[in-house]
Amino acid sequence: MPNKEHTAYPMDPAAEQLHAAMLRAAGRYFSACRQRIPTFAKKHFSYPGAWRTNKVAFGWDLLRMPANLLWAPLYLLIQLIALACRAANWHKAHRLLRKTPTGFTTKVQKQMVANINRELLGNTPEICDNEFHQYLIAELTTLANSRDNINTQAFIKTIDPILNEALAQHAITRTASADITNTALSTALGALMLKKFTPGGLGFGLLIAAFVAKGQYSRDFIFGETLGSYYYALFPPSPSIALIAGCTLGVMCILAVLASFSGLLSDPIQYHTRLHHYRLKKFINHLERDFTARSETTFKPKDQYLARIMEVLDTFKTQF
Helix, strand or coil: CCCHHHHCCCCCCCHHHHHHHHHHHHHHHHHHHHHCHHHHHHHHHCCCHHHHHHHHHCCCHHHHHHHHHHHHHHHHHHHHHHHHHHHCCCHHHHHHHHCCCCCCCCHHHHHHHHHHHHHHCCCCCCHHHCHHHHHHHHHHHHHCCCHHHCCHHHHHHHHHHHHHHHHHHHHHHHHHHHHHHHHHHHHHHHHHHHCCCCCCHHHHHHHHHHHHHHHHHHHCCCCCHHHHHHHHHHCCCCCCHHHHHHHHHHHHHHHHHHHHCCHHHHHHHHHHCCHHHHHHHHHHHHHHHHHHHCCCCCCCCCHHHHHHHHHHHHHHHHCC
16 A cells, blocks of 8 residues: 555655646646546447446356455455554554455456556556656656656656555446446346345345245145135245245345346446446546545545445345
8 A cells, every 4th residue: 555655756956846747747637537538438338338348247257246246245344444443543454454355356347447547547558658657757857958857757656556546446346336236136126026125135035935935835735726825925934944045045146147247237327327427537536636645545436335235224124
């Protein structure tokens, strides 16, 4: 994680002039990034771009995404503990917990990060070709007759750790978005098929188990299946633990597979509601703020919190 030792700007007799040049370069660069958001969002999040973005999920992402969905609640809990450690000035524990991996990096996440880096931020593997570097070098060279007199590399490296952490946080939104989409699908299917509120896999699995149990008991009813269906409609039977576990596991597996391709549904919706525009603009605004303030990234999307709230609601619902 970036800290003051890593992000401090180089000392120079003309430090104020250098800082002003850096601010001008950053302002021009991030302004250009913001102007590219509409084109970028349309290309990658509306059809047919949404298909190109999400089709790479075929393959190992079918396993990575379910694993990420299982890991996401624990990761969020660890990050909340890290925030508590920072508030208590337990800096060593905070730094250690902040290094917790976010989960498996899916191909969809890798492609999205690469697209943001290349098309939205103008970054390439060659440091001299990065758009930000070009703006910065152009400003710095106005302060000296020779660019060799200025340590441009020290300025350039300032943004790298901030950018990497912000991109990692942005990648998490793909998992959270898949989780939220699954919840929406589960709720819709429960309403259409079972006329019940099922805000997640647990609730949907429990209702499926109850539906299967009712069918089984009705068929074995002493006065016939027809009367049995009426009787157990009034006095619903309790499904066995094995049936609940089996149905819930089956629902979870189906939702996990759907999660890998949930972007095909959620990306166009988020594009047309301009949620993608808002998130990308917020992403760039935080990058600019953190770079000029010389701090670690403050870009913390709230999507994962919404996904966890829905899981708590689902768990609470299954108790009643």
